[in-house]
Amino acid sequence: xxxxxxxxxxxxxxxxxxxxxxxxxxxxxxxxxxxxxxxxxxxxxxxxxxxxxxxxxxxxxxxxxxxxxxxxxxxxxxxxxxxxxxxxxxxxxxxxxxxxxxxxxxxxxxxxxxxxxxxxxxxxxxxxxxxxxxxxxxxxxxxxxxxxxxxxxxxxxxxxxxxxxxxxxxxxxxxxxxxxxxxxxxxxxxxxxxxxxxxxxxxxxxxxxxxxxxxxxxxxxxxxxxxxxxxxxxxxxxxxxxxxxxxxxxxxxxxxxxxxxxxxxxxxxxxxxxxxxxxxxxxxxxxxxx
Amino acid sequence: xxxxxxxxxxxxxxxxxxxxxxxxxxxxxxxxxxxxxxxxxxxxxxxxxxxx
Numbered sequence: 001x002x003x004x005x006x007x008x009x010x011x012x013x014x015x016x017x018x019x020x021x022x023x024x025x026x027x028x029x030x031x032x033x034x035x036x037x038x039x040x041x042x043x044x045x046x047x048x049x050x051x052x053x054x055x056x057x058x059x060x061x062x063x064x065x066x067x068x069x070x071x072x073x074x075x076x077x078x079x080x081x082x083x084x085x086x087x088x089x090x091x092x093x094x095x096x097x098x099x100x101x102x103x104x105x106x107x108x109x110x111x112x113x114x115x116x117x118x119x120x121x122x123x124x125x126x127x128x129x130x131x132x133x134x135x136x137x138x139x140x141x142x143x144x145x146x147x148x149x150x151x152x153x154x155x156x157x158x159x160x161x162x163x164x165x166x167x168x169x170x171x172x173x174x175x176x177x178x179x180x181x182x183x184x185x186x187x188x189x190x191x192x193x194x195x196x197x198x199x200x201x202x203x204x205x206x207x208x209x210x211x212x213x214x215x216x217x218x219x220x221x222x223x224x225x226x227x228x229x230x231x232x233x234x235x236x237x238x239x240x241x242x243x244x245x246x247x248x249x250x251x252x253x254x255x256x257x258x259x260x261x262x263x264x265x266x267x268x269x270x271x272x273x274x275x276x277x278x279x280x281x282x283x284x285x286x287x288x289x290x
Numbered sequence: 291x292x293x294x295x296x297x298x299x300x301x302x303x304x305x306x307x308x309x310x311x312x313x314x315x316x317x318x319x320x321x322x323x324x325x326x327x328x329x330x331x332x333x334x335x336x337x338x339x340x341x342x
Contacts, residue, residue: 020314
Protein backbone atom coordinates (compact mmCIF):
# COMPACT_ATOMS: atom_id res chain seq x y z
CA UNK A 1 0.00 0.00 0.00
CA UNK A 2 1.49 3.16 -1.07
CA UNK A 3 1.85 6.16 1.09
CA UNK A 4 -0.53 8.11 -1.02
CA UNK A 5 -3.17 5.46 -0.50
CA UNK A 6 -2.65 5.61 3.20
CA UNK A 7 -2.92 9.40 3.22
CA UNK A 8 -6.06 9.22 1.14
CA UNK A 9 -7.55 6.61 3.47
CA UNK A 10 -6.88 8.79 6.45
CA UNK A 11 -8.26 11.90 4.79
CA UNK A 12 -11.28 10.04 3.52
CA UNK A 13 -11.93 8.59 6.91
CA UNK A 14 -11.58 11.94 8.65
CA UNK A 15 -13.77 13.74 6.15
CA UNK A 16 -16.43 11.06 6.25
CA UNK A 17 -16.46 11.13 10.03
CA UNK A 18 -16.66 14.94 9.99
CA UNK A 19 -19.47 15.04 7.48
CA UNK A 20 -21.34 12.27 9.23
CA UNK A 21 -21.07 14.12 12.53
CA UNK A 22 -22.18 17.37 10.95
CA UNK A 23 -25.17 15.70 9.29
CA UNK A 24 -26.14 13.87 12.46
CA UNK A 25 -25.84 17.06 14.50
CA UNK A 26 -27.90 19.02 11.95
CA UNK A 27 -30.62 16.38 11.70
CA UNK A 28 -30.70 15.92 15.49
CA UNK A 29 -31.03 19.66 16.20
CA UNK A 30 -33.38 20.65 13.39
CA UNK A 31 -37.12 21.03 14.06
CA UNK A 32 -39.95 18.91 12.79
CA UNK A 33 -41.21 21.38 10.21
CA UNK A 34 -44.15 19.22 9.28
CA UNK A 35 -45.30 19.23 12.86
CA UNK A 36 -44.63 22.94 13.11
CA UNK A 37 -46.59 23.55 9.92
CA UNK A 38 -49.42 21.44 11.21
CA UNK A 39 -49.46 23.30 14.49
CA UNK A 40 -49.33 26.62 12.70
CA UNK A 41 -52.17 25.51 10.46
CA UNK A 42 -54.21 24.60 13.48
CA UNK A 43 -53.32 27.89 15.08
CA UNK A 44 -54.30 29.73 11.91
CA UNK A 45 -57.58 27.86 11.77
CA UNK A 46 -58.20 28.64 15.41
CA UNK A 47 -57.37 32.27 14.76
CA UNK A 48 -59.67 32.30 11.74
CA UNK A 49 -62.50 30.81 13.84
CA UNK A 50 -61.85 33.31 16.60
CA UNK A 51 -61.70 36.09 14.03
CA UNK A 52 -65.05 35.00 12.63
CA UNK A 53 -66.46 34.79 16.13
CA UNK A 54 -65.06 38.19 16.92
CA UNK A 55 -66.48 39.53 13.68
CA UNK A 56 -69.87 38.13 14.59
CA UNK A 57 -69.60 39.59 18.07
CA UNK A 58 -68.41 42.84 16.56
CA UNK A 59 -71.42 42.92 14.27
CA UNK A 60 -73.72 42.15 17.18
CA UNK A 61 -72.06 44.73 19.37
CA UNK A 62 -72.09 47.20 16.53
CA UNK A 63 -75.81 46.72 15.95
CA UNK A 64 -76.44 46.86 19.69
CA UNK A 65 -74.29 49.96 19.91
CA UNK A 66 -76.24 51.51 17.05
CA UNK A 67 -79.50 50.76 18.82
CA UNK A 68 -78.19 52.15 22.10
CA UNK A 69 -76.84 55.15 20.25
CA UNK A 70 -80.26 55.75 18.72
CA UNK A 71 -81.86 55.38 22.13
CA UNK A 72 -79.29 57.72 23.64
CA UNK A 73 -79.83 60.22 20.83
CA UNK A 74 -83.56 60.10 21.52
CA UNK A 75 -82.86 60.49 25.22
CA UNK A 76 -80.54 63.39 24.52
CA UNK A 77 -83.24 64.99 22.42
CA UNK A 78 -85.76 64.54 25.22
CA UNK A 79 -83.25 65.89 27.71
CA UNK A 80 -82.65 68.91 25.49
CA UNK A 81 -86.39 69.51 25.38
CA UNK A 82 -86.60 69.10 29.15
CA UNK A 83 -83.60 71.38 29.54
CA UNK A 84 -85.25 74.07 27.48
CA UNK A 85 -88.47 73.61 29.47
CA UNK A 86 -86.53 73.80 32.74
CA UNK A 87 -84.71 76.87 31.49
CA UNK A 88 -88.07 78.51 30.81
CA UNK A 89 -89.33 77.43 34.23
CA UNK A 90 -86.14 78.71 35.83
CA UNK A 91 -86.56 82.03 34.07
CA UNK A 92 -90.16 82.21 35.25
CA UNK A 93 -89.12 81.30 38.80
CA UNK A 94 -86.41 83.93 38.65
CA UNK A 95 -88.99 86.48 37.56
CA UNK A 96 -91.33 85.38 40.35
CA UNK A 97 -88.43 85.53 42.79
CA UNK A 98 -87.65 89.09 41.69
CA UNK A 99 -91.32 90.03 42.08
CA UNK A 100 -91.42 88.43 45.52
CA UNK A 101 -88.25 90.25 46.56
CA UNK A 102 -89.76 93.52 45.39
CA UNK A 103 -92.95 92.71 47.31
CA UNK A 104 -90.88 91.70 50.33
CA UNK A 105 -89.01 95.01 50.24
CA UNK A 106 -92.29 96.88 49.80
CA UNK A 107 -93.92 94.99 52.67
CA UNK A 108 -90.81 95.53 54.79
CA UNK A 109 -91.06 99.23 54.17
CA UNK A 110 -94.77 99.15 54.96
CA UNK A 111 -94.07 97.16 58.13
CA UNK A 112 -91.39 99.64 59.16
CA UNK A 113 -93.87 102.44 58.61
CA UNK A 114 -96.51 100.49 60.52
CA UNK A 115 -94.09 99.92 63.38
CA UNK A 116 -93.41 103.66 63.50
CA UNK A 117 -97.13 104.34 63.31
CA UNK A 118 -97.79 101.77 66.06
CA UNK A 119 -95.09 103.33 68.23
CA UNK A 120 -96.65 106.74 67.67
CA UNK A 121 -100.08 105.23 68.35
CA UNK A 122 -98.77 103.69 71.59
CA UNK A 123 -97.36 107.03 72.62
CA UNK A 124 -100.61 108.73 71.68
CA UNK A 125 -102.56 106.04 73.54
CA UNK A 126 -100.47 106.59 76.66
CA UNK A 127 -101.02 110.33 76.39
CA UNK A 128 -104.74 109.79 75.86
CA UNK A 129 -104.76 107.34 78.77
CA UNK A 130 -103.15 109.95 80.99
CA UNK A 131 -105.59 112.58 79.76
CA UNK A 132 -108.46 110.14 80.29
CA UNK A 133 -107.28 109.45 83.82
CA UNK A 134 -107.07 113.15 84.50
CA UNK A 135 -110.48 113.65 82.84
CA UNK A 136 -111.96 110.91 85.03
CA UNK A 137 -110.53 112.56 88.11
CA UNK A 138 -111.89 115.90 86.92
CA UNK A 139 -115.21 114.21 86.16
CA UNK A 140 -115.32 112.77 89.64
CA UNK A 141 -114.56 116.19 91.09
CA UNK A 142 -117.18 117.78 88.83
CA UNK A 143 -119.70 115.13 89.83
CA UNK A 144 -118.96 115.90 93.47
CA UNK A 145 -119.34 119.61 92.76
CA UNK A 146 -122.54 118.89 90.84
CA UNK A 147 -123.90 116.90 93.74
CA UNK A 148 -123.01 119.70 96.09
CA UNK A 149 -124.63 122.20 93.75
CA UNK A 150 -127.71 120.01 93.45
CA UNK A 151 -127.90 119.76 97.22
CA UNK A 152 -127.53 123.52 97.54
CA UNK A 153 -130.11 123.99 94.81
CA UNK A 154 -132.48 121.63 96.60
CA UNK A 155 -131.97 123.52 99.80
CA UNK A 156 -132.65 126.81 98.03
CA UNK A 157 -135.72 125.34 96.33
CA UNK A 158 -136.98 124.17 99.69
CA UNK A 159 -136.20 127.58 101.14
CA UNK A 160 -138.07 129.27 98.27
CA UNK A 161 -141.01 126.91 98.74
CA UNK A 162 -141.01 127.77 102.41
CA UNK A 163 -140.89 131.47 101.59
CA UNK A 164 -143.75 131.05 99.12
CA UNK A 165 -145.74 129.14 101.75
CA UNK A 166 -144.95 131.86 104.24
CA UNK A 167 -146.11 134.55 101.80
CA UNK A 168 -149.24 132.58 101.06
CA UNK A 169 -149.76 132.08 104.77
CA UNK A 170 -149.39 135.83 105.34
CA UNK A 171 -151.78 136.66 102.51
CA UNK A 172 -154.34 134.24 103.93
CA UNK A 173 -153.76 135.70 107.40
CA UNK A 174 -154.16 139.17 105.91
CA UNK A 175 -157.45 138.21 104.29
CA UNK A 176 -158.72 136.76 107.56
CA UNK A 177 -157.67 139.86 109.46
CA UNK A 178 -159.33 142.11 106.86
CA UNK A 179 -162.54 140.08 107.21
CA UNK A 180 -162.35 140.41 110.96
CA UNK A 181 -161.78 144.21 110.68
CA UNK A 182 -164.75 144.51 108.33
CA UNK A 183 -166.97 142.59 110.70
CA UNK A 184 -165.85 144.72 113.67
CA UNK A 185 -166.43 147.88 111.68
CA UNK A 186 -170.01 146.77 111.01
CA UNK A 187 -170.43 146.05 114.71
CA UNK A 188 -170.71 142.37 114.30
CA UNK A 189 -168.92 140.21 116.69
CA UNK A 190 -166.20 137.89 115.46
CA UNK A 191 -167.75 134.51 115.51
CA UNK A 192 -165.48 132.39 113.36
CA UNK A 193 -162.11 131.31 114.44
CA UNK A 194 -160.40 131.07 111.07
CA UNK A 195 -156.78 130.18 110.47
CA UNK A 196 -154.65 130.26 107.34
CA UNK A 197 -154.87 127.05 105.37
CA UNK A 198 -151.25 127.14 104.38
CA UNK A 199 -148.95 125.67 106.97
CA UNK A 200 -145.42 126.99 107.18
CA UNK A 201 -142.90 124.27 107.64
CA UNK A 202 -139.63 124.67 109.39
CA UNK A 203 -136.32 124.54 107.53
CA UNK A 204 -134.62 121.18 107.20
CA UNK A 205 -131.81 120.77 109.66
CA UNK A 206 -128.59 119.27 108.48
CA UNK A 207 -128.00 115.86 109.98
CA UNK A 208 -125.03 115.61 112.28
CA UNK A 209 -121.94 113.94 110.77
CA UNK A 210 -121.74 110.21 111.15
CA UNK A 211 -119.38 109.00 113.80
CA UNK A 212 -115.97 108.21 112.36
CA UNK A 213 -115.31 105.14 114.44
CA UNK A 214 -118.20 103.26 112.83
CA UNK A 215 -117.20 100.51 110.44
CA UNK A 216 -118.01 101.55 106.86
CA UNK A 217 -118.63 98.91 104.22
CA UNK A 218 -119.49 99.21 100.55
CA UNK A 219 -118.59 97.88 97.11
CA UNK A 220 -116.54 99.05 94.17
CA UNK A 221 -118.79 100.65 91.55
CA UNK A 222 -116.30 101.76 88.95
CA UNK A 223 -112.59 101.27 88.20
CA UNK A 224 -110.60 103.43 85.82
CA UNK A 225 -106.85 103.05 85.96
CA UNK A 226 -105.85 103.85 89.52
CA UNK A 227 -109.11 105.69 90.26
CA UNK A 228 -111.79 103.71 92.06
CA UNK A 229 -115.37 104.82 92.77
CA UNK A 230 -117.09 103.20 95.75
CA UNK A 231 -120.77 102.99 96.68
CA UNK A 232 -120.63 104.94 99.95
CA UNK A 233 -120.31 108.69 100.38
CA UNK A 234 -120.58 111.52 102.84
CA UNK A 235 -124.07 110.38 103.90
CA UNK A 236 -122.44 107.21 105.19
CA UNK A 237 -119.65 109.07 107.00
CA UNK A 238 -116.97 108.96 104.34
CA UNK A 239 -114.58 111.92 104.37
CA UNK A 240 -111.53 112.89 102.35
CA UNK A 241 -108.21 111.13 103.01
CA UNK A 242 -110.04 108.19 104.55
CA UNK A 243 -108.25 104.93 103.73
CA UNK A 244 -110.40 101.96 102.66
CA UNK A 245 -109.33 98.37 102.15
CA UNK A 246 -110.51 96.54 99.02
CA UNK A 247 -110.93 92.78 99.45
CA UNK A 248 -112.34 89.98 97.36
CA UNK A 249 -113.49 87.25 99.70
CA UNK A 250 -110.48 86.57 101.91
CA UNK A 251 -108.06 88.04 99.41
CA UNK A 252 -106.66 91.50 100.09
CA UNK A 253 -106.39 93.48 96.87
CA UNK A 254 -105.24 96.99 97.75
CA UNK A 255 -105.94 100.18 99.69
CA UNK A 256 -107.55 103.32 98.34
CA UNK A 257 -107.27 106.82 99.73
CA UNK A 258 -110.43 108.89 99.27
CA UNK A 259 -109.80 112.03 97.24
CA UNK A 260 -113.35 113.09 96.43
CA UNK A 261 -116.56 112.58 98.43
CA UNK A 262 -120.11 112.76 97.14
CA UNK A 263 -123.35 112.17 99.01
CA UNK A 264 -123.81 108.57 97.96
CA UNK A 265 -120.41 107.69 96.48
CA UNK A 266 -116.76 108.48 96.80
CA UNK A 267 -113.68 108.34 94.63
CA UNK A 268 -110.17 107.40 95.65
CA UNK A 269 -106.74 106.52 94.37
CA UNK A 270 -105.26 103.02 94.59
CA UNK A 271 -102.44 102.59 97.11
CA UNK A 272 -100.54 99.61 98.45
CA UNK A 273 -101.31 97.37 95.50
CA UNK A 274 -99.75 94.10 96.68
CA UNK A 275 -100.36 91.88 93.68
CA UNK A 276 -99.91 93.19 90.18
CA UNK A 277 -101.99 90.38 88.72
CA UNK A 278 -105.03 91.16 90.88
CA UNK A 279 -106.53 94.56 90.09
CA UNK A 280 -109.60 95.93 91.86
CA UNK A 281 -112.75 95.34 89.90
CA UNK A 282 -116.44 96.13 90.14
CA UNK A 283 -118.11 94.22 92.98
CA UNK A 284 -115.10 94.02 95.30
CA UNK A 285 -115.80 94.74 98.95
CA UNK A 286 -114.68 98.08 100.40
CA UNK A 287 -114.26 98.57 104.12
CA UNK A 288 -112.29 100.77 106.45
CA UNK A 289 -111.67 97.81 108.74
CA UNK A 290 -110.30 94.44 107.87
CA UNK B 291 5.38 -20.02 -15.75
CA UNK B 292 5.26 -17.47 -13.18
CA UNK B 293 6.25 -18.32 -9.66
CA UNK B 294 3.50 -18.99 -7.23
CA UNK B 295 2.98 -15.71 -5.51
CA UNK B 296 1.35 -15.75 -2.06
CA UNK B 297 -1.59 -13.35 -1.67
CA UNK B 298 -1.54 -11.76 1.74
CA UNK B 299 -4.57 -10.18 3.27
CA UNK B 300 -4.07 -6.55 4.09
CA UNK B 301 -5.12 -6.21 7.64
CA UNK B 302 -3.66 -3.25 9.25
CA UNK B 303 -4.60 -0.03 10.93
CA UNK B 304 -5.80 1.61 7.77
CA UNK B 305 -8.23 -1.14 7.13
CA UNK B 306 -9.60 -0.58 10.57
CA UNK B 307 -9.87 3.14 9.91
CA UNK B 308 -11.76 2.49 6.70
CA UNK B 309 -14.06 0.06 8.48
CA UNK B 310 -14.69 2.55 11.24
CA UNK B 311 -15.34 5.32 8.80
CA UNK B 312 -17.69 3.17 6.82
CA UNK B 313 -19.55 2.17 9.94
CA UNK B 314 -19.91 5.76 11.06
CA UNK B 315 -21.20 6.80 7.64
CA UNK B 316 -23.65 3.93 7.57
CA UNK B 317 -24.85 4.67 11.12
CA UNK B 318 -25.23 8.35 10.27
CA UNK B 319 -27.20 7.53 7.15
CA UNK B 320 -29.44 5.16 9.12
CA UNK B 321 -30.01 7.77 11.83
CA UNK B 322 -30.83 10.44 9.27
CA UNK B 323 -33.15 8.11 7.38
CA UNK B 324 -34.92 7.12 10.60
CA UNK B 325 -35.30 10.72 11.66
CA UNK B 326 -36.68 11.81 8.26
CA UNK B 327 -39.14 8.94 8.20
CA UNK B 328 -40.18 9.66 11.73
CA UNK B 329 -40.70 13.40 11.05
CA UNK B 330 -42.19 13.43 7.56
CA UNK B 331 -43.12 9.78 6.75
CA UNK B 332 -40.89 9.96 3.75
CA UNK B 333 -37.19 9.38 3.23
CA UNK B 334 -36.36 10.76 -0.17
CA UNK B 335 -39.37 12.86 -1.06
CA UNK B 336 -39.61 16.56 -0.24
CA UNK B 337 -42.70 17.14 1.78
CA UNK B 338 -44.89 20.07 0.63
CA UNK B 339 -46.37 22.53 3.01
CA UNK B 340 -50.07 22.01 3.78
CA UNK B 341 -52.52 24.23 1.89
CA UNK B 342 -54.95 26.32 3.77
